[in-house]
Amino acid sequence: MIFKTGNTTCLWKRDFVLLIFTVVMVILLYSMVTEETTTARSPVPKLQEKTDIYPVTISEESITPIKNTKHLLVSAFIDRRVNGFDIRIIGIFKRDSIQPLHCSFYCGGVFNQTTPAQILPHSDNFGYPYTATDVLCPLPKNCDASHVTLLTKPSENMSEHTFIPVRNKNEKTRFNFTVCVSNLFGDYNNVLQFAQTLEMYKLLGVDRVVIYNTSCGPDLERLLQRYSQEGFVEMVPWPIDKFLKLTRGWRFTVNGGDLQYFGQLVTLNECMYRSMERLRYVLLNDIDEIIMPYKHDDLVSLMNTLEPQHPNVGEFLIENHIFPYKHFEPSGRFNLSQWEKVPGINILEHIYREDPDRSVYHPHKMIVRPKLIEQTSVHEVLRRFGERYKVPLDVCRIIHVRVALRGHLKLEELNEDKRLWDFQEKLIPNVDEAL
Template sequence: MYKYKKKIVLCMSVVMAVTVLLEVVLRNKSAHISYSIKLGVECSCCDGKLSTDTITALEDNRTFIISPYYDNRDGNKPMVRILSIIHHQEVKELYCYFCCSTNQSVKISKAFIDMHSDRFGFPYVTTDLLCEEPPDCHAEYLSVHTSPSRQMTQLPIVPIQNRDVKPFSANFTVCISTMFGNYSNVLQFIQTMEMYQILGAQRVMIYLNSVSPQMEKAMEYYIVRGILEVVDWQIQRYLRPGKSWRHSVDPKDIGYYGQLATLNDCIYRNMYRTRYVLLNDIDEIILPFTHMSWDTMMKSLQHQNPNVGIFLFENHIFPQTVPIDGNFSDISLWKDVPGYNILQYVHREPDRPEYYNARKMIVDPRRVVQTSVHSVLKAHAKYVKVSLETALVYHCRGPIQKKLLKTKLIEDKTIWKYNGSLIKNVNKILGEISFQ
């Protein structure tokens, strides 16, 4: 009798698990969410198993595939660029197994391993695996392995993206990398999302590791409305991610939860979906001085710099330790929302001539090959440093120059140009979301 009870309990557990999984899939589908569910799905892809996770680990546990992208921009042979994370010393050879669509045959080519130059001392590095597509083999899926003599049965298969080029669905897409640490700055998040839209963004993409329950509600609001796309980024399942970008500060496997990999992936995901991509963090806003929107600013900058595809903007710190009362009306709803009110921070730290002033970027994704955080590593275009008279990166965070007196700060109320629209929009959203 105990044996049968055990079977019944097991069956009930399976049914419950499937039911929960279906609910997740349906909810995510209706919200247009980009979460990847870790499921082995059978397909007719050369007898392989379709991987639907954002990160696919190979058997060596030294190679992690993010996604393959068709890339024929060099004008040579058809190429597939497989964005990956690999151990910079222990991975020597990799091979691409192409699943040819016509007859389900498998053709193999050796991958050229192109590690990105920015690694910052970590053992794992963002890497492009470059494989020529074999002649007479139109492949929609491929697999990657350490040996050219593997059997395909039950090995992970990943779809090749960017084969179909369609009209842009957005002019501006903002890429936010690696939101982790149970991020909970809800008010600043909502304000920043609204500022992005006021300035001209039609899409925001976030690589999500962990956020607070209140943040989940705020994010769901934007997901349902088709503005926010979220990519599930559980890199800690495979590697020990550090919270710093320098290995000397946090000696783990990879820096800042794999930020460099996510930024590159976001560029390739949006390469043929958007005219421009902005690479910044959720506490940063590229604010124009002489224009009211990114559209008019970029038209002007592109006209002045026709051969430029990378625009770098100075990053300026607006410390959260120096708030002011702007005496704004109609913001009573804001006081119960966790997080910082960016309208209170209108003093920025002065430049330090002896230090590197980091910049953030607006790029034409079709002209970028590899990117870092503050610069592009490889590109098919020139870059320009945009003057401070044109725009800056409003970076509202903790202070960098902690001992600086308030009298040494520079008053900059550029963010107040958008007060009317911002307050109205934030109030509308807070009236529709319950954080209780």
């Protein structure tokens, strides 16, 4: 009996050890499987590990207030064309409150010392309290800046300020043409003309259209989403109405407000610098304007002719010509049934062109080579490194379908111009597909 009892005790101990070992192995295996499943289903932890962690606040917004000032930051770019400076900041400054500022940088994971800023308000402000402003910054030695901000005092605590990214780093030219559309705001919902203009620019060889959007109508919003997904339109949010009192006009004495035309000058300059390192030409015009070559099939052929003839020109002026939408082509051949319920103007129906009144100032729009331009206004460049050339009317002009500028002119006093019809075979089906 004693022998049997001892044997049973040993067996019980052995079974107990095996049971504990089995339980431990099951727990370990379950833990490993659970971890793999969780990792496979939830990639967030890995993404968080790769996310850059900055010791300061980084803004990815298109408008960022500058602490202790009444000014706003928009964007910053590498720009070494002005001797002694490395970075250009595009901003919106209150003209009566401009004070000395200092550039502060985030350099390769560390903060470097500040440098004095040079402030260059744009000369075109149309009397408004706020104006487009450039700020030039020299970089400290051995600083590869990824972010920058502006300080009122060089000794300020960096952690209390918001930095913006430095753009145009290591970009290569990839496009020939970009159109910069300065602003969309209010209930603008001119869908048909918008689609026709975008498709027209595709046919003319434009690679990208950059649009600064404060707000627009619901139908146009859907159309823009389609073009954005396609990659032809680059939408830049422009919530300027959250920071300033805006006006739809351009004269302060008439319209009041803080800034001209929803910040039109700011966005045109921002777009030009945004495009500087990635393309050859920028078209600065409104969305209801088409810069149209009359002796070439497209803009590529036009500029391949003009640039060798004028190698030092950075600003090509194109004269604006109004096609009043109150006058219709009489046959109605382009009054198409599929467009009847689409909101907006059908530009193919308007073929009558005003002659400008050359006794008064008549505006132009521009094709610019951005590397030769420093500051631009709406109708002409303010500061440039190259020359200016006015393109002859028989070579290129703007087709601008809108309300008449010289409303007193009778139909027989206008010029018939069917240049758009040269593209109708491709334009119409492309617009149908877009809509």
